Amino acid sequence: MKLLGAGIVLAAAFAALPLITMRSDLLNLGVQIFLAVVLAQSWNLLGGYAGQINLGHAAFFGLGALVTRTLWVGGTPLILALFPGALVAMLFGLLIGVPAFRLRGAYFAIGTLGLAEILRITIGNLLPQISTIPAAELTSYNIWPRYYLTLTMAMVSVGVVAWLVPSRLGLGIRAVREDEAAAEATGVSALRHKLLALALSTALAGLAGGAFAYYHVSYYPQHTFSPVWTFDAVLMSYIGGVGTVHGPVLGAIFYVILREVLAVKLVEFHLIIFGILFMLVVLFLPGGLVEAWSRVRQLVSRRT
């Protein structure tokens, strides 16, 4: 309940920000944070709750961006262009998930890693030109709708996870993560629950990609398939606290702000620092910031 309150206050503060300040650097930072929240939360839904490691999240982000950008630049209204992007991302997710989830082990991770890399190479070959918003659209470019669109998406992604987790389906998903055999024995279909988590996760990643395509003026289509997007999503989930609703949000805010500070001073070095930080979290603090915080609180309450 306390978390819900904190979430509402945070969302309201972000929603009010454009009314207080017009500084475009702050609004752009906001868009980056919201996109990061969607990306992290979508990875967390599958990786944290269903326990399936997706090493090719960039594939679904990229597919969403590709489809939405093509439709939107072609004249389709944005809202109608976003959903096909999410749908295509979801279909590609199921393409790997349906065969891979019948098995345990590393098949799914390899399949997603392969999908992302193959799409990156193929898209780079087929669409080598930079993609730019048409001039007519460019003159009316405004940060406001981008800001509120991505904020809404971030709230939706957190809302979906918060709604799913305590529900019957969410309990099933977590039961499958803990012990597949035991879950099957109590009548929970492991395959169906994993596929549900995958479908939601990839659709959200596709939406994030679509928002990126709407937000960014010009980029190489290949860029949206770069493994860096996967890395961002995994890292933010783990640093914040994987398998919790608020962890990825904290992780996204922490990561994006720190990245902006570090990237200015240490070009490319920031990836090395974050990579090492990520490995340390996985090995020694698997609950991320959320776990660190509760440990600190325990220490304090023991003292008093």
Added chain:
Amino acid sequence: MILAQQLILGLLVGGLYGLAAAGLSLTFGVLRVLNVSHGELLMLGGYGTFWLFTLWQIDPFVSLLAVAPAMFVLGMVLYWALFQFVVKAHEETRIKNSLLIGFGLTLVLHALAIRLWTADERAVTTAYAGAVLRLGGLAVPWLRLSSLVFAFAILTALHLFLAKARWGRAIRATAEDWEAAALMGIPVGKTYLLAFALGTALAGIAGGLVSISYSISPSIGMEWTLKALIVIVLAGLGSLFGSFAGGIILGLAEAMSVVFLGGPYREVVGLILFLIVLVVRPQGLFGARG
């Protein structure tokens, strides 16, 4: 004729896929950790060979004598710093954590390589680089042929080591059943260290051969990791020569795709093979033993 020529080139590159896969399957088979940064280790080996040649004109086949031990030591360091913590976990967590650690390492090594050596493509160009063996109307580049033979020789040596040597047998016993191996007095931790270092050295040798016959850049890692993974899914674990054969099959399949579909779709073939194995032969390696 074009098909035959492409198939020869596919066969030659396939041997290197096999060598890359052999290292990965050694670490996966013994430690049960799936190191997705294997391709980045290969990239580092390639830079080692490249710099030894560029700075001191050391013949690339000779410099492998220095690169392989250096990569062996790097493998020991990585095991000591990271993977020894991963192998402490249970089977399922072990694979999961190894994937995450490997992925983090991928990003770090990639960024480090760009920082140190820029993103340019490089290749070792020896005096004998252009030599070609003519077979009828077909051209077989000598360098790639000798790389294939070299790869085969390395795998044969490793096979003999695993079959005959005391430590080789310890590695095989640990792969079979580490608990039983521990009960028989085999130091499992040291065996893990040795297997991981050997796998890293194999990656380094493969990278050296890649820098001789093809080209290297900081971003080749992911591509080579995938080739190795696809070969393992195709050929299974446990046999070094199985990996070698699987690599050649992948090389030939890619060659055919270049002829019939065109260059841009070359990389898609691996994923399609992967999906076919998943649907047709799902009892394959990772499912049954992983």
